Amino acid sequence: MSTALNTDKRPQHESGKKGKTPGKTGERFVYQDDEIIEKPFNWSQLTRLFSYMKPYAKQMLPLVILMMILGTVTKLTVPYLTSMAIDKAISPKAGGSTSLTMLYTITAIVLVLYIIQWLASTYRIKYTNIIGQRVIYDLRSDLFKHIQKLSFNFFDKRPAGSVLVRVTNDVNSLQELFTNGVVNLMIDCVQLVGIVIILLMINWKLGLAVVLTVPVMFIISTKLRVRIRRAWQDVRMKNSRINSHLNEAIQGIRVTQAYTQEQENIQFFDKMNMQSKKSWDRASMLNQGFGPLIEITGGLGTLILFWLGAYLIQHDQLTVGLLVAFSSYVGNFWEPINRLGQMYNQLLVAMASSERIFEFIDEKPSIDDKPDAVPLPKIKGDIKLDNVVFEYEKGRQALKGIDLDVNAGQTIALVGHTGSGKSTIINLLSRFYDISSGKITIDGYDIRDVQLETLRSQIGIVLQDTFIFSGTIRDNIRFGRLDATDEEIEAVARAVNAHEFIEKLPGGYDTEVEERGNMLSMGQRQLLSFARALLADPRILILDEATASIDTETELKIQEALKVLLKGRTSFIVAHRLSTIRHADKIIVLDHGEIKEQGNHGELMQQRGTYFGLIEAQFRFI
Numbered sequence: 001m002s003t004a005l006n007t008d009k010r011p012q013h014e015s016g017k018k019g020k021t022p023g024k025t026g027e028r029f030v031y032q033d034d035e036i037i038e039k040p041f042n043w044s045q046l047t048r049l050f051s052y053m054k055p056y057a058k059q060m061l062p063l064v065i066l067m068m069i070l071g072t073v074t075k076l077t078v079p080y081l082t083s084m085a086i087d088k089a090i091s092p093k094a095g096g097s098t099s100l101t102m103l104y105t106i107t108a109i110v111l112v113l114y115i116i117q118w119l120a121s122t123y124r125i126k127y128t129n130i131i132g133q134r135v136i137y138d139l140r141s142d143l144f145k146h147i148q149k150l151s152f153n154f155f156d157k158r159p160a161g162s163v164l165v166r167v168t169n170d171v172n173s174l175q176e177l178f179t180n181g182v183v184n185l186m187i188d189c190v191q192l193v194g195i196v197i198i199l200l201m202i203n204w205k206l207g208l209a210v211v212l213t214v215p216v217m218f219i220i221s222t223k224l225r226v227r228i229r230r231a232w233q234d235v236r237m238k239n240s241r242i243n244s245h246l247n248e249a250i251q252g253i254r255v256t257q258a259y260t261q262e263q264e265n266i267q268f269f270d271k272m273n274m275q276s277k278k279s280w281d282r283a284s285m286l287n288q289g290f291g292p293l294i295e296i297t298g299g300l301g302t303l304i305l306f307w308l309g310a311y312l313i314q315h316d317q318l319t320v321g322l323l324v325a326f327s328s329y330v331g332n333f334w335e336p337i338n339r340l341g342q343m344y345n346q347l348l349v350a351m352a353s354s355e356r357i358f359e360f361i362d363e364k365p366s367i368d369d370k371p372d373a374v375p376l377p378k379i380k381g382d383i384k385l386d387n388v389v390f391e392y393e394k395g396r397q398a399l400k401g402i403d404l405d406v407n408a409g410q411t412i413a414l415v416g417h418t419g420s421g422k423s424t425i426i427n428l429l430s431r432f433y434d435i436s437s438g439k440i441t442i443d444g445y446d447i448r449d450v451q452l453e454t455l456r457s458q459i460g461i462v463l464q465d466t467f468i469f470s471g472t473i474r475d476n477i478r479f480g481r482l483d484a485t486d487e488e489i490e491a492v493a494r495a496v497n498a499h500e501f502i503e504k505l506p507g508g509y510d511t512e513v514e515e516r517g518n519m520l521s522m523g524q525r526q527l528l529s530f531a532r533a534l535l536a537d538p539r540i541l542i543l544d545e546a547t548a549s550i551d552t553e554t555e556l557k558i559q560e561a562l563k564v565l566l567k568g569r570t571s572f573i574v575a576h577r578l579s580t581i582r583h584a585d586k587i588i589v590l591d592h593g594e595i596k597e598q599g600n601h602g603e604l605m606q607q608r609g610t611y612f613g614l615i616e617a618q619f620r621f622i
């Protein structure tokens with residue numbers, strides 16, 4: 001079976017394999033494009049990213065903005081009221097008297113303002129979270145929908161891990177930006193402007209001194225954050241490498257144990273585990289240093305403020321109350337600046353993630369309907385291949401001019417050495433790839449001229465590696481036709497001899513099978529996939545026979561099931577069993593992408609050519 005259809009392949013990490021995108025370190029489990037943590041700003045991409053917020057903007061934004069203004073105004077008013085309380089009620093200047101009433105009034109106003117601020121921020125967080133989650137939902141579902149439609153050659157070129165990372169990690173890394181980032185950015189800008197204006201109004205000299213320290217603070221905070229973020233990204237990368245390895249180790253556990261490679265695997269895992277630990281230690285150390293450093297820098301700012309403030313008070317240019325207000329404004333100043341630095345970091349990460357997400361979303365399925373594609377009417381099943389040439393990669397022909405005429409209802413067996421092109425032919429019939437030249441017609445329709453869905457819905461495929469999804473046995477059969485009733489499901493199961501073993505399972509048809517159906521034997525999985533195909537009732541059936549040897553009883557069951565399945569359909573079978581081959585109407589012997597011989601079993605045996613050799617070889621092994 002070719003890489004394209006075989007779903008049970010090891011991820012392509014090893015060097016030298018086609019479709020690999022190695023990390024620059026050349027290490028396993030690192031994919032080059034997934035390694036890029038940040039990208040420079042790209043406005044058009046940012047606009048595209050934020051366009052995901054558009055559908056919700058009208059609904060939510062006015063509310064969010066109102067809450068934002070309320071919150072900001074209260075935040076800016078409280079320090080000023082505090083200064084009033086000190087200067088006018090507690091310690092008025094010469095001539096004035098203290099006023100408890102005023103103090104109480106101001107305290108009451110401050111209390112109300114705090115309540116408003118609390119309400120405003122609760123609502124803001126609630127609504128920004130709702131918008132953020134909806135945007136992430138839309139993005140994730142757009143991406144998944146698109147990936148479902150992409151053609152085989154897209155997956156040939158990419159390791160599954162890389163696709164997975166985009167739907168999970170990359171989308172998640174935008175979460176913070178959408179839930180908090182955007183709104184915080186607006187709030188912080190408004191707050192900063194407000195604070196600067198107020199500071200300059202209170203005392204322009206002191207205000208200017210504080211404002212001038214802003215760029216310094218911003219640079220220190222941003223630079224530090226960049227280092228911390230990179231350290232955490234490194235931790236995440238090391239962890240996802242562990243996950244990829246784990247995934248492979250678990251999937252391949254049988255092979256590992258069979259070859260007694262456990263120790264080797266443990267050592268490999270240990271190395272990765274240690275790298276992850278070291279990376280975590282480093283990130284955590286940087287993180288711990290960040291808080292105190294920011295506090296010290298902030299403390300220095302406050303020192304300057306009080307030193308200059310005291311000087312101005314002594315020279316009657318400032319009151320004590322205003323100095324207190326000033327210091328709380330400066331405190332409020334830090335918060336938005338810090339967050340802006342954080343936002344800047346988030347944006348850089350978002351650039352890299354969104355670029356990867358959009359790269360997938362923009363990938364056009366290479367196999368798609370032509371603009372003037374017509375629906376393929378209900379077919380009889382006549383198939384014609386006319387000088388079909390196909391190359392997976394430029395310059396390497398997998399099929400070199402195949403001519404084949406199949407009448408409706410015939411069974412065609414494809415045989416030949418490994419790599420001779422058997423799977424390629426069946427891949428082309430369902431149009432998983434487009435042929436390089438020549439023509440394939442079904443009932444006279446060129447398969448490139450008809451709507452893909454109407455073509456594939458009339459072709460049933462049973463693969464060698466029968467994919468069992470996690471769910472019940474019933475769900476797995478129903479995959480063939482989603483609207484089938486329970487009776488229909490049981491009927492097809494009976495027809496292909498699967499009913500008997502299903503009945504014996506602990507929950508019968510409702511038995512849960514884990515992913516890939518590990519609890520079922522190869523033969524049982526085959527029978528299930530036959531039931532699934534029979535339920536779909538396609539006019540054309542493509543079957544890749546399992547090579548694994550099974551006991552004679554199951555073999556007989558499978559042969560009987562096959563007879564039921566093939567009846568009245570045009571079928572192509574990549575045949576391994578002599579019993580199947582013998583009953584085929586036509587046997588096609590492939591060799592290096594060409595038809596070497598064709599005819600029925602008797603005719604080909606008489607020719608004493610390649611086919612005769614293959615059959616002889618099979619018997620020699622028995």
Ligand SMILES: Nc1ncnc2c1ncn2[C@@H]1O[C@H](COP(=O)(O)OP(=O)(O)OP(=O)(O)O)[C@@H](O)[C@H]1O
Pocket residue numbers: 001002003004018156392393398416417418419420421422423424425
């Ligand atoms: N996805 C792919 N990308 C590139 N080349 C491929 C791909 N799949 C198959 N090939 C190549 O095309 C040729 C025909 O492969 P194909 O899978 O059709 O052989 P096969 O007769 O089905 O072999 P087997 O019996 O081993 O399954 C081989 O040379 C193979 O290396």
